[in-house]
Amino acid sequence: xxxxxxxxxxxxxxxxxxxxxxxxxxxxxxxxxxxxxxxxxxxxxxxxxxxxxxxxxxxxxxxxxxxxxxxxxxxxxxxxxxxxxxxxxxxxxxxxxxxxxxxxxxxxxxxxxxxxxxxxxxxxxxxxxxxxxxxxxxxxxxxxxxxxxxxxxxxxxxxxxxxxxxxxxxxxxxxx
Numbered sequence: 001x002x003x004x005x006x007x008x009x010x011x012x013x014x015x016x017x018x019x020x021x022x023x024x025x026x027x028x029x030x031x032x033x034x035x036x037x038x039x040x041x042x043x044x045x046x047x048x049x050x051x052x053x054x055x056x057x058x059x060x061x062x063x064x065x066x067x068x069x070x071x072x073x074x075x076x077x078x079x080x081x082x083x084x085x086x087x088x089x090x091x092x093x094x095x096x097x098x099x100x101x102x103x104x105x106x107x108x109x110x111x112x113x114x115x116x117x118x119x120x121x122x123x124x125x126x127x128x129x130x131x132x133x134x135x136x137x138x139x140x141x142x143x144x145x146x147x148x149x150x151x152x153x154x155x156x157x158x159x160x161x162x163x164x165x166x167x168x169x170x171x172x173x174x175x176x
Contacts, residue, residue: 001032006052007124011133012044021134023086024049024110024126030079035059036066050124094136102135103145104171107155111164123162 003025010023010031022044025031031046036059048054057065066073086109093102110123128142135142149155154168 001030001046002055002057003027003029003031004053004055006054007049008052008054009047009049009130010044011047019133020136021130024134026112030076033080036062049126099135099137099141100145100148101172102137103131103142104149104154104168106131106134107149107162107164108166108168108172113164113166113169123164125160125162 005027008025008029008031009021010025011019011021013019023031032042034042066076093105097105107123110126128139128146131146132139132142146155149168149171154165154171156163
């Protein structure tokens with residue numbers, strides 16, 4: 001699947017019903033690549049969080065294009081390597097960083113900080129529950145740190161959108 005416009009939440013649910021958000025994807029992102037490696041069962045769920053247009057590419061067609069169109073193949077491999085690096089960083093973040101740092105890093109990732117082009121200072125409305133599922137904590141903990149970030153001027157809400165200041169990076173880079 002290739003996201004042409006909109007946002008998609010990838011999530012997994014364990015046997016007792018607890019949901020974890022694995023990724024928030026946007027235009028230019030792929031998902032569902034496991035079928036190319038022979039994955040028979042989807043491990044998670046993809047849910048559009050805004051009006052979204054997704055291009056579904058059949059497995060055989062994707063394999064043909066990857067073999068025949070080198071520019072596309074290079075782009076797809078870059079995407080997969082970038083996704084792998086991000087997943088590893090997420091795991092390290094979960095294992096070694098505080099909840100506050102995980103939240104700050106997640107907000108910066110949602111703002112596409114560090115991606116090609118300019119980061120977005122505005123992020124579509126995202127619930128504190130979803131943020132909690134993304135960083136492995138509770139909604140009240142997210143609320144506590146969001147209020148702290150607001151007091152420090154790192155984030156503010158306006159018109160249903162979350163504005164993120166790049167100075168939030170200070171939380172990620174320094175022990176607080």
